[in-house]
Amino acid sequence: MDWFTAPGYWLGRLVFQRALAGVYLFAFVGAALQFRALIGARGMLPVPRYVRYVPFRRAPSLFQLHYCDRLFAGCAWAGALLAAALAAGAGDEVPLAVAMVMWALLWLLYLSIVNVGQTWYSFGWESLLLEVGFLAVFLGNARTGPPVLVLWLLRWVLFRVEFGAGLIKIRGDSCWRKLTCLHFHHETQPMPGPLSWFFHHLPGPLHRVECAANHVTQLAVPVLLFTPQPVASYAAGTIVVTQLWLVLSGNFAWLNWLTIILALSAVDFTGLAGAPPASASRAAPVWFAVLVCAVTVLVLVLSRHPVLNMISRRQVMNRSFDPLHLVNTYGAFGTVGRIREEVVVEGTADRVPHADGDWREYGFRGKPGEPRRLPRQFAPYHLRLDWLMWFAALSPGYARDWFGPFVERLLAGDRDTLRLLRHNPFPDAPPRYVRALLYRYRFTTWRELRETGAWWHRTLVREYLPPTRLADAAWSEPE
Template identity: 55%
Template sequence: MDVLGWLAGDEYTIAREILQRGVAALYLVAFVSAVNQFPALLGEHGLLPVPRFLQLSYARKQPTLFRRRYSDRLLLAVAWTGAALSALVVLGLLQLTPTWVFVPVFLVIWFLYLSIVNVGQTFYGFGWESLICEAGFVVAFLGAWDTAPPVTIIVFVRWLVFRLEFGAGMIKMRGDRSWRDLTALYYHHETQPMPNPLSRTAHLLPKWWHRVEVLGNHVAQLVVPWLLFLPQPVASAAATIIILTQLWLVATGNFAWLNWITIVLAFAGISDGVWSWLLGGAPVGAFGASTLPLWYLIVSLAVTVFLVVLSWPPLKNLFSRRQLMNASFNRWHLVNAYGAFGSVTKERFEVVVEGTEDDPHDPDAAWYEYAFKGKPGDVRRLPRQFAPYHLRLDWLMWFLALGSRDSPWFEVFLLRLLEADRATLKLLRADPFDGRAPRAVRATMYLYRFTTREEKRRTGDRWVRSEVGALVPAVSLRG
């Protein structure tokens, strides 16, 4: 046992607390998001109903609790159970139980959310869904307070951060010339899926600063991740750089929990000794035991070997000329390939949805705009901060404006507006008809850009928009 004592990561007890509680906090957000949005988007009367999806042979092969039967009531039971168990980890109560209890319960949280993701279709087709699934599975095996965190699991979390950051860096270098010539952020703050209150401020910074931003991003994603595997304090310094760069992304955008989970996972590189140094040499209290029981040493090594075997496809993908972005190589969303914004859009298009109670063919008909919670609409409205909460409808509206071909949900969305469906209307910030059914709806494409400082002083607007053309002409239930 003494020979293998170095596998006990007693120098990473604070890291374990941050990893487990942080990931559990994001699971809590994700489950609450499912409670609030899943029934309207994917429920029995949703835009992409799960019961219809489950008729496909592909769907019936997915690991999910809903494989045999779906109902909105069962979905809410799954989501609220996951939220309650996640809250126990956030509060540190589950960590007081033996590891043989803690690990299975944390894996239950993981599987409950995996069950939702695997029937979520387009609305759950984001890289951070696979990321939170993988992170939940891995940090579960850090164990409870009756054991030291296994070093092999700590190292694997760093490997996850490496794939996340290095994969994103490589997809940028391979995908868009603007990342290579350092001009990507001339556009990105303005054209990103969901701007936040500081996005316009960031966009209006000097171009030399945007070039520095891109260069810093390349260093943080292509160079720094390698340092995570070096001895302390180098690994801690690398983790700190990753955390700081992610905080800048948090300050300037709304990327659901992508940045927050990266920050949480990066703490796997910071040892208890570094925390003590940061506190001026003050001793830091260890959370839990300093040794690994033999039975759990065997379990953690077996899990590590299993994850290493699964790492071969994503490792090859990192260095492939045809690198996949946000790809899962198994149905369990374990050891995935990651990446984001391999290309940068240089213009911002928005789909504006309107309704009328008048004759839609009358040139004088009054059309009123439906207001979304996160995506730009009203040119005077300050964008809000929603991350780490994920507004799924708003994100899909961004892809729709980019010309997404996988948008059968949008026709159903317009139908639900014509029906004044209460669940669908709750996904919006404002219904101009106060719950009444409009006579007709339409969707129009607009080109948006941030106002300059002078334009903002003169008009008070934060956006300038110009009509591009009709995406969906006026439609009604009669039509």
């Protein structure tokens, strides 16, 4: 079956699989370190309560069968260990069937987490990791050549990621059509990085070039992925460069890195890799070929809804059309904020909370807070609480389900919740009251930075949450 495999892509497959396993590693470690406060048995949005109301068919997950924090931690750390082993090349040292089982187990474990993760796992890159991870099951290992059909399916995913994002921008905010969105975006994006301040202060004409280049990369270049080599490789390389620009300018978890990995799978490394090893030219087993063909048909059938969504004037972003997240639609920043608002959470030990009392600010790891603190680089690690705080500032409706429980846990001095924060101003005993204020943030100018050393300037807008005491005396810290 010479038509079935592409031996020349053996190096591209190796790079793709090792890098994808690395992304899985970040995802599982992040889940293991953050889940107790977010979705644990005593978390803000506990899994046991969720699975009581959501049937298995809507959210298939191992945790629909049984849940406890120890089981979740075991699954997350097992996924991290398996991902580390695959990143080190373990999948190429075992028979093809065993390697497929390893990749399938990785996908199943992460699917089980995402499908009970609720708001904390509602981001598009969760579905993207699952979709790409599912296809990786059928990409084979060093004992057979890379299946041509799966390589094309990976390009199909990359096309939908880029083209969908390009369409949502052109159809959405007028600033994308006017080439002015990047006058605001670097400042108002969910979680700026250490270079975002500098990107924001680039000359206005360069921002317009950024916008125009984005349109070309997302609307024209993806079509070239389906052309013969070397044009497809040049198109993939262009996408890689664009994604690296986004990596430098912000913190978007593993979205950019996963897009880069997808693009690398379309690159022809023949000139660099030389002749493929003999094992990569070995004919694929019949059972493997049948499975790959069946998966290809399945993906094409399930692509109907994403395609209809892309061509619709009512296009939506980041939507899964099946509970297994096999074929999804993607997109980002159909609208771009012109101003940045942040929720600042404070506590006080005063017996009577006065507006000018001794209020102390809680420090978050990634989101803007103290004006003199330069934003940090966290991607591809995903700080889920910090991201949701950005949405909370956009509208209290985005935080309706979890912000109250979050405040409650601060008042109780919950250790798991405090571990999600960078700074706890009450290390000895929890505060009597917690309040939240809404501030308007903007990047300082060059002059302000020299004079004050502050990267941000903030102005109080209004009270977001009035001083609140621990209302539920029955709540206690988990053991």
